[in-house]
Amino acid sequence: MSNNSDDSDEFTSGRAEAPSESIVCVDCGGRAHLLSHPPEDGVWQIGEVVAYRCSDCRDRWDIVLAPEGE
Numbered sequence: 001m002s003n004n005s006d007d008s009d010e011f012t013s014g015r016a017e018a019p020s021e022s023i024v025c026v027d028c029g030g031r032a033h034l035l036s037h038p039p040e041d042g043v044w045q046i047g048e049v050v051a052y053r054c055s056d057c058r059d060r061w062d063i064v065l066a067p068e069g070e
């Protein structure tokens with residue numbers, strides 16, 4: 001019986017889906033633009049937080065990056 005690792009980690013490490021340049025603001029339906037700059041190597045990491053700012057209501061949205069394919 002082996003019990004050396006389980007899969008309960010909240011975040012696996014690795015490459016995340018690249019965030020969109022803009023998203024739809026949940027509050028006002030306007031455009032929220034990506035504030036965060038891409039990493040120098042172009043590889044976004046799972047669990048990284050990127051910020052968006054809505055150009056209409058000025059709300060800020062923080063998005064946690066998900067693994068590729070989700």
Ligand SMILES: [Zn+2]
Nearest residue numbers: 025028054057
């Ligand atoms: Zn908005």
